[in-house]
Amino acid sequence: xxxxxxxxxxxxxxxxxxxxxxxxxxxxxxxxxxxxxxxxxxxxxxxxxxxxxxxxxxxxxxxxxxxxxxxxxxxxxxxxxxxxxxxxxxxxxxxxxxxxxxxxxxxxxxxxxxxxxxxxxxxxxxxxxxxxxxxxxxxxxxxxxxxxxxxxxxxxxxxxxxxxxxxxxxxxxxxxxxxxxxxxxxxxxxxxxxxxxxxxxxxxxxxxxxxxxxxxxxxxxxxxxxxxxxxxxxxxxxxxxxxxxxxxxxxxxxxxxxxxxxxxxxxxxxxxxxxxxxxxxxxxxxxxxxxxxxxxxxxx
Amino acid sequence: xxxxxxxxxxxxxxxxxxxxxxxxxxxxxxxxxxxxxxxxxxxxxxxxxxxxxxxxxxxxxxxxxxxxxxxxxxxxxxxxxxxxxxxxxxxxxxxxxxxxxxxxxxxxxxxxxxxxxxxxxxxxxxxxxxxxxxxxxxxxxxxxxxxxxxxxxxxxxxxxxxxxxxxxxxxxxxxxxxxxxxxxxxxxxxxxxxxxxxxxxxxxxxxxxxxxxxxxxxxxxxxxxxxxxxxxxxxxxxxxxxxxxxxxxxxxxxxxxxxxxxxxxxxxxxxxxxxxxxxxxxxxxxxxxxxxxxxxxxxxxxxxxxxxxxxxxxxxxxxxxxxxxxxxxxxxxxxxxxxxxxxxxxxxxxxxxxxxxxxxxxxxxxxxxxxxxxxxxxxxxxxxxxxxxxxxxxxxxxxxxxxxxxxxxxxxxxxxxxxxxxxxxxxxxxxxxxxxxxxxxxxxxxxxxxxxxxxxxxxxxx
Numbered sequence: 001x002x003x004x005x006x007x008x009x010x011x012x013x014x015x016x017x018x019x020x021x022x023x024x025x026x027x028x029x030x031x032x033x034x035x036x037x038x039x040x041x042x043x044x045x046x047x048x049x050x051x052x053x054x055x056x057x058x059x060x061x062x063x064x065x066x067x068x069x070x071x072x073x074x075x076x077x078x079x080x081x082x083x084x085x086x087x088x089x090x091x092x093x094x095x096x097x098x099x100x101x102x103x104x105x106x107x108x109x110x111x112x113x114x115x116x117x118x119x120x121x122x123x124x125x126x127x128x129x130x131x132x133x134x135x136x137x138x139x140x141x142x143x144x145x146x147x148x149x150x151x152x153x154x155x156x157x158x159x160x161x162x163x164x165x166x167x168x169x170x171x172x173x174x175x176x177x178x179x180x181x182x183x184x185x186x187x188x189x190x191x192x193x194x195x196x197x198x199x200x201x202x203x204x205x206x207x208x209x210x211x212x213x214x215x216x217x218x219x220x221x222x223x224x225x226x227x228x229x230x231x232x233x234x235x236x237x238x239x240x241x242x243x244x245x246x247x248x249x250x251x252x253x254x255x256x257x258x259x260x261x262x263x264x265x266x267x268x269x270x271x272x273x274x275x276x277x278x279x280x281x282x283x284x285x286x287x288x289x290x291x292x293x294x295x296x297x298x299x300x
Numbered sequence: 301x302x303x304x305x306x307x308x309x310x311x312x313x314x315x316x317x318x319x320x321x322x323x324x325x326x327x328x329x330x331x332x333x334x335x336x337x338x339x340x341x342x343x344x345x346x347x348x349x350x351x352x353x354x355x356x357x358x359x360x361x362x363x364x365x366x367x368x369x370x371x372x373x374x375x376x377x378x379x380x381x382x383x384x385x386x387x388x389x390x391x392x393x394x395x396x397x398x399x400x401x402x403x404x405x406x407x408x409x410x411x412x413x414x415x416x417x418x419x420x421x422x423x424x425x426x427x428x429x430x431x432x433x434x435x436x437x438x439x440x441x442x443x444x445x446x447x448x449x450x451x452x453x454x455x456x457x458x459x460x461x462x463x464x465x466x467x468x469x470x471x472x473x474x475x476x477x478x479x480x481x482x483x484x485x486x487x488x489x490x491x492x493x494x495x496x497x498x499x500x501x502x503x504x505x506x507x508x509x510x511x512x513x514x515x516x517x518x519x520x521x522x523x524x525x526x527x528x529x530x531x532x533x534x535x536x537x538x539x540x541x542x543x544x545x546x547x548x549x550x551x552x553x554x555x556x557x558x559x560x561x562x563x564x565x566x567x568x569x570x571x572x573x574x575x576x577x578x579x580x581x582x583x584x585x586x587x588x589x590x591x592x593x594x595x596x597x598x599x600x601x602x603x604x605x606x607x608x609x610x611x612x613x614x615x616x617x618x619x620x621x622x623x624x625x626x627x628x629x630x631x632x633x634x635x636x637x638x639x640x641x642x643x644x645x646x647x648x649x650x651x652x653x654x655x656x657x658x659x660x661x662x663x664x665x666x667x668x669x670x671x672x673x674x675x676x677x678x679x680x681x682x683x684x685x686x687x688x689x690x691x692x693x694x695x696x697x698x699x700x701x702x703x704x705x706x707x708x709x710x711x712x713x714x715x716x717x718x719x720x721x722x723x724x725x726x727x728x729x730x731x732x733x734x735x736x737x738x739x740x741x742x743x744x745x746x747x748x749x750x751x752x753x754x755x756x757x758x759x760x761x762x
Contacts, residue, residue, distance in 0.1 A: 104649055106565070133652030143643035146666040155661060156651040206647065213651055 032289040041287045042277035046076035050217060050247040051098060056112035058093050063109055067093045071273040073266055080239060080248045082262035084255060089268040091251045095219045099135035100128045133160055136215035140222040142202030144194030149186050152194040152205055156213035172212055180208035181238055200231025220250040236261050255295055259283050267291045303365060306435040310357055310442055314350045317446040321349025324453045332455055340460035348459040351466055352445035357438045364434045372426045379422055381415050399423055493737040496730035500528045505734055507531060511697035513717060513728045528731055532699040536707035540689060541682040543618025543703055544625060548678055552629025560637040561659055579627035583687040590620035590692035602704060615703040617693035621685055625678040636670025637663060669754040676750040680743055686711040710739045
């Protein structure tokens with residue numbers, strides 16, 4: 001579909017080479033890319049990617065408003081990639097493209113190419129329902145269904161036919177809750193409504209619900225922004241464990257959180273993907289002036 | 301000076317008092333260095349003065365008027381000639397009515413004798429004395445109130461607190477009006493029902509299988525046995541309500557789901573108001589639609605299929621009533637479905653649910669309490685609906701569950717029992733109150749069940 005793939009790859013690799021921290025080292029002050037430069041710097045490619053996005057643009061209001069512009073980015077196997085950036089920069093819009101959640105918004109148009117295991121997920125032949133089971137999503141505000149804790153978990157596997165009978169469902173509910181680290185807290189009250197849990201427990205319930213349908217990629221849209229620090233720490237540990245089995249893309253407003261949980265970080269600004277790179281590099285030696293300004297707190 | 305004039309003057313005085321109080325507060329504040337020293341804003345001093353002017357005067361005024369008539373009547377009677385005073389209480393009452401009518405210039409029952417005429421003059425004289433004195437008393441009290449307020453207004457006076465306390469009392473009174481009205485209605489219905497149950501035993505009324513409220517006036521009259529078994533009537537209400545609900549609930553709910561989940565904005569903007577127009581059509585119009593269009597269609601269809609359908613059938617009334625209450629179900633359900641947070645839809649889609657799974661397993665359960673509320677509102681409309689049934693379902697109380705037969709409902713029977721010339725203490729008339737009471741209890745029970753369901757399944761969303 002898109003023939004500009006090579007162009008964008010070569011562009012970014014040039015930028016990456018010029019500002020590679022390995023070359024720049026600690027002795028020389030790194031030369032930062034100018035603020036006006038809107039092209040992505042850093043390495044967008046990873047070896048053996050799980051998902052690949054090339055020149056993804058998103059428009060709202062039937063093409064009136066451009067939310068993100070020509071974003072190209074890979075999401076690797078078993079990695080946590082964090083999306084950071086000031087409010088309204090398009091990071092949430094971007095991850096909502098990855099499981100076509102934007103389809104539910106009237107007037108939203110997505111252009112470009114996004115592949116999952118090298119299959120274009122925006123192809124006409126793709127049904128979004130199984131896609132969203134493959135690419136699960138956890139939202140900003142915990143949103144347990146108005147059902148019991150048990151049914152919250154069992155809902156997904158049931159509709160997808162992953163379980164055949166009661167005992168299989170019981171096992172899956174237990175294992176999902178265990179992997180989300182919630183089992184010990186709720187095992188005696190599985191029949192109580194999911195909304196009766198605390199905020200942090202609700203969010204872990206939502207994570208358990210997502211992993212119960214056995215996705216390959218998990219998208220998290222500011223999963224801790226409504227939680228207190230202790231609940232946040234628990235979820236961050238959980239994300240780190242989940243990395244063993246899933247690819248995770250997480251949007252966060254907290255730069256500390258990005259640096260704690262992610263291996264790679266992507267910095268968005270006003271709809272452009274400004275810089276991508278290993279988390280450590282983004283936070284210690286950013287290549288772009290805007291990234292530098294953002295992580296040092298000049299704006300955002 | 302009539303009481304109306306007094307009242308208007310009192311209102312004028314209030315307005316004056318408001319202005320005077322406000323001015324006074326500025327004046328007292330000026331001595332101490334500007335309006336800042338006032339405890340409350342100047343309007344509160346004005347309002348407080350107006351209240352002091354109005355409230356005591358109004359209390360005196362209304363209590364005076366309440367007792368005036370009784371006292372005057374008593375005084376007039378004591379002046380009447382002895383032979384009239386010796387009449388029985390009922391007759392005396394009639395005489396007093398004549399006197400009052402004479403005073404007010406209405407038609408009197410017969411030519412007034414000299415005694416009555418002089419009594420009427422006496423009555424009128426007493427009344428004008430009374431009105432004049434109450435006017436003087438009230439106006440003096442109002443002016444005294446203003447003067448007193450003038451005296452008490454000083455910067456430390458907590459005028460706002462006083463005024464707001466009065467407003468709070470007013471709010472309490474308003475909020476209890478509905479409660480007292482309900483209690484009043486219940487008591488009056490209960491009182492008449494008890495009179496009815498003295499004639500017809502409760503058990504016979506509640507469990508009797510025959511309803512034929514025509515009482516025999518003469519003993520040789522035929523077919524007027526006067527049977528008051530309410531079961532057929534309630535069965536009719538039940539049957540028609542069930543038919544109406546089985547039309548309106550599925551149609552209303554599905555249209556709500558379509559409008560809120562599938563329809564695009566433009567269709568919704570047109571369809572929703574149009575649907576709500578259904579609720580604005582007068583029930584009489586529905587009634588003749590049912591009687592003239594639907595009922596013949598049903599009868600012809602029935603004949604075509606070899607069924608015996610009466611020309612006024614429960615089915616016709618129920619169907620049309622169902623259409624009438626569609627907007628209640630759909631509009632309320634649409635609102636509650638829209639109120640289900642988008643985050644729940646996102647959550648369901650994020651797990652790979654299809655749209656219909658999302659609606660069935662997530663949105664409808666979340667919206668259930670509101671939907672139940674809408675359905676119960678529709679049910680109470682169906683139970684209380686009268687006009688359609690009068691016109692389309694008939695008046696004969698058949699004990700049947702066959703929707704093709706003529707039935708009648710509680711409300712229709714209440715109407716037919718109370719229209720026309722009736723003695724108001726015949727068991728036929730009183731039966732209407734008993735029906736009303738039972739209907740009230742039934743809807744009350746429905747409401748209690750609804751509240752229970754809503755509370756049990758309600759989920760809290762931020």
